[in-house]
Amino acid sequence: MTEAEFLQDYDPQAFPHPSVTVDLVLMTVRDGKLAALLQQRGDHPFKDHRALPGGFVGIDEGLDEAAERVLVAKTGLPAGGWLEQLYTFGDPARDPRTRIITVAYFALLPLEVLSRAPLVRDDLELVELEVSWPGERGGAISARAGGGTHLDLAFDHAEILGTAVKRLRGKLDYSTIAFALLPERFTLRDLQAVHEAILGVSLNKPAFRRRMLDKGWIEGTGERELGTSYRPAELYRLKPNQGD
Amino acid sequence: MTEAEFLQDYDPQAFPHPSVTVDLVLMTVRDGKLAALLQQRGDHPFKDHRALPGGFVGIDEGLDEAAERVLVAKTGLPAGGWLEQLYTFGDPARDPRTRIITVAYFALLPLEVLSRAPLVRDDLELVELEVSWPGERGGAISARAGGGTHLDLAFDHAEILGTAVKRLRGKLDYSTIAFALLPERFTLRDLQAVHEAILGVSLNKPAFRRRMLDKGWIEGTGERELGTSYRPAELYRLKPNQGD
DNA sequence: TGACATATATCTAGATTGCACATAACATAT
DNA sequence: ATATGTTATGTGCAATCTAGATATATGTCA
Numbered sequence: 001m002t003e004a005e006f007l008q009d010y011d012p013q014a015f016p017h018p019s020v021t022v023d024l025v026l027m028t029v030r031d032g033k034l035a036a037l038l039q040q041r042g043d044h045p046f047k048d049h050r051a052l053p054g055g056f057v058g059i060d061e062g063l064d065e066a067a068e069r070v071l072v073a074k075t076g077l078p079a080g081g082w083l084e085q086l087y088t089f090g091d092p093a094r095d096p097r098t099r100i101i102t103v104a105y106f107a108l109l110p111l112e113v114l115s116r117a118p119l120v121r122d123d124l125e126l127v128e129l130e131v132s133w134p135g136e137r138g139g140a141i142s143a144r145a146g147g148g149t150h151l152d153l154a155f156d157h158a159e160i161l162g163t164a165v166k167r168l169r170g171k172l173d174y175s176t177i178a179f180a181l182l183p184e185r186f187t188l189r190d191l192q193a194v195h196e197a198i199l200g201v202s203l204n205k206p207a208f209r210r211r212m213l214d215k216g217w218i219e220g221t222g223e224r225e226l227g228t229s230y231r232p233a234e235l236y237r238l239k240p241n242q243g244d
Numbered sequence: 245m246t247e248a249e250f251l252q253d254y255d256p257q258a259f260p261h262p263s264v265t266v267d268l269v270l271m272t273v274r275d276g277k278l279a280a281l282l283q284q285r286g287d288h289p290f291k292d293h294r295a296l297p298g299g300f301v302g303i304d305e306g307l308d309e310a311a312e313r314v315l316v317a318k319t320g321l322p323a324g325g326w327l328e329q330l331y332t333f334g335d336p337a338r339d340p341r342t343r344i345i346t347v348a349y350f351a352l353l354p355l356e357v358l359s360r361a362p363l364v365r366d367d368l369e370l371v372e373l374e375v376s377w378p379g380e381r382g383g384a385i386s387a388r389a390g391g392g393t394h395l396d397l398a399f400d401h402a403e404i405l406g407t408a409v410k411r412l413r414g415k416l417d418y419s420t421i422a423f424a425l426l427p428e429r430f431t432l433r434d435l436q437a438v439h440e441a442i443l444g445v446s447l448n449k450p451a452f453r454r455r456m457l458d459k460g461w462i463e464g465t466g467e468r469e470l471g472t473s474y475r476p477a478e479l480y481r482l483k484p485n486q487g488d
Numbered sequence: 489t490g491a492c493a494t495a496t497a498t499c500t501a502g503a504t505t506g507c508a509c510a511t512a513a514c515a516t517a518t
Numbered sequence: 519a520t521a522t523g524t525t526a527t528g529t530g531c532a533a534t535c536t537a538g539a540t541a542t543a544t545g546t547c548a
Contacts, residue, residue, distance in 0.1 A: 016303050017261035020334075020345055059260045059343055063334035088332045088347050090264075090307035099303055101264055101347075103332050189526080204506055209527080211505090224513090230524040231513040432495085451537050453496080468545085474493040475545035 018090075018099040022067045023054035023157070024074070025086065025106040025164040028114050029181050029197045033128050036161060037075070037114075038143060038151075040123040045096050046154030050127065050143060052161075054102065067105040076118035082108040082180035087163050094156045106164045108180035127151060131165055131200060141165060168198055176217055179238045187225055187233035188212065217242050262334075262343040266311045267298035267401070268318070269330065269350040269408040272358050273425050273441045277372050280405060281319070281358075282387060282395075284367040289340050290398030294371065294387060296405075298346065311349040320362035326352040326424035331407050338400045350408045352424035371395060375409055375444060385409060412442055420461055423482045431469055431477035432456065461486050 026037040038050035055070040057063060068079050083105060090101040114126065127143045141162040143151040153161070171177045178194050179186075192208050212218065219239050224232040270281040282294035299314040301307060312323050327349055334345040358370065371387045385406040387395040397405070415421045422438050423430075436452050456462065463483050468476040 018264055018301065018303060020262055020264065057262065057334070057345075059262060060336050062336055063332060063345070085332065088307060088329065090301070090347070092304050092306055101301075101307070103334070103345075187526090205526095206507080206528085207505055224526095228525080229515045231515095231526045233526055448538060450496080450498095450539085455536090472494085473546055475495055475543085477495060
């Protein structure tokens with residue numbers, strides 16, 4: 001493309017530009033199951049369906065920056081936690097109103113932190129996910145309310161959620177992503193529970209322990225958990241600078 | 245966000261929208277090395293630097309669709325080959341002229357196909373990549389011309405290239421991505437050469453052969469390569485429906 | 489026919505994994 | 519005090535998988 005062609009193209013008046021948003025798949029593990037923060041829509045389109053929290057990207061705002069702003073604005077929590085770009089969805093028909101390209105992010109927070117969130121909007125709810133694995137690439141996903149009722153998802157958000165879970169599973173054993181779902185100190189049992197929730201399978205305990213310790217990501221603190229009626233487990237923590 | 249807030253937001257006149265482009269990392273393996281198709285810029289900014297071929301996303305055009313259109317328009321080849329969304333780059337300063345968010349794609353073609361490309365523009369060139377692996381997450385990448393001269397890359401395109409190579413390496417052993425760089429019939433030696441070019445290491449031959457056959461992706465054709473001065477190797481092909 | 493280069497098959501040591509079992513640490517009941 | 523229940527933690531072993539080396543087969547060419 002020559003500069004002349006480019007100038008013709010990028011003149012803001014020359015043709016309409018799409019809107020660009022970020023959508024957030026904010027996940028955590030609750031009661032041994034994956035859950036995501038969803039927002040109930042009050043208006044058309046997809047009224048009463050659940051949608052991912054999102055927002056427009058400012059004209060002078062970076063994508064990561066926009067995702068973090070949305071996270072802070074919706075949860076009321078200070079910035080922090082795992083935040084990673086997921087995929088960009090741009091089907092022209094994905095929003096019936098106008099052309100919106102959305103850059104999906106996934107964010108991970110331990111339940112302990114998310115529970116402290118002031119949750120700025122009262123239409124936000126942490127919803128349990130029902131995933132159809134492990135049977136490979138299905139990606140079929142659905143959301144269930146507390147009682148077990150099936151919830152409908154707005155737009156292409158079921159597909160986005162499915163992509164997020166797939167990514168999470170894929171990165172589980174070569175990255176420290178699971179630790180973003182645990183508090184600073186945790187037991188090996190906690191860590192295993194997170195892995196099992198994400199993978200949807202149960203794992204062999206001694207083998208899991210060995211594998212985790214062999215990776216060298218974590219170190220024991222010498223402290224032990226409190227309030228058990230049995231032998232307390234040692235508390236571990238992620239070694240510093242094991243970032244991702 | 246209520247509908248009222250949304251309407252205020254999405255009125256195209258309300259505030260300026262960013263431009264959205266797709267950029268293409270079109271890679272192949274040539275002489276045992278990774279190479280990418282780059283375009284020499286003739287104008288400001290980054291005059292005489294190399295850039296990824298790209299183009300604007302039409303207002304009613306999907307992202308995959310736009311990437312394929314750009315691919316066809318630049319190479320003159322019919323649609324086909326591997327095309328996969330890579331990552332979206334949106335730093336507000338990445339283009340000094342105006343805000344441009346780019347959705348990067350990577351495309352893979354066997355050299356045999358790419359060599360037949362009419363290459364619509366004469367400022368397009370297949371350039372050998374020099375990658376700084378395998379020493380983990382560096383991602384440092386540079387491009388070299390035929391003679392070995394270092395080439396400068398425009399915008400954030402070095403980062404995009406680095407991300408593409410990382411993704412390629414990551415998917416190598418759990419997807420059939422490597423076969424997108426080979427003709428329909430190939431020997432196990434060819435396949436190993438592609439793997440070695442992508443990973444930047446040399447691999448053990450019997451182990452590689454075993455691993456590939458065990459995956460069940462390929463099948464022998466009974467035919468053998470021609471024109472060797474030694475024992476000809478069997479030609480294999482990817483089984484049908486091993487898509488990705 | 490024999491030299492040679494490469495494909496293909498076989499062998500073996502090492503690492504990894506799954507599972508069973510033994511022992512340790514704590515609370516609580518007796 | 520002592521026994522008991524429960525779970526954490528460590529150990530041992532067999533089965534499986536992996537990498538590398540080595541041997542054999544199969545083609546071309548002089």
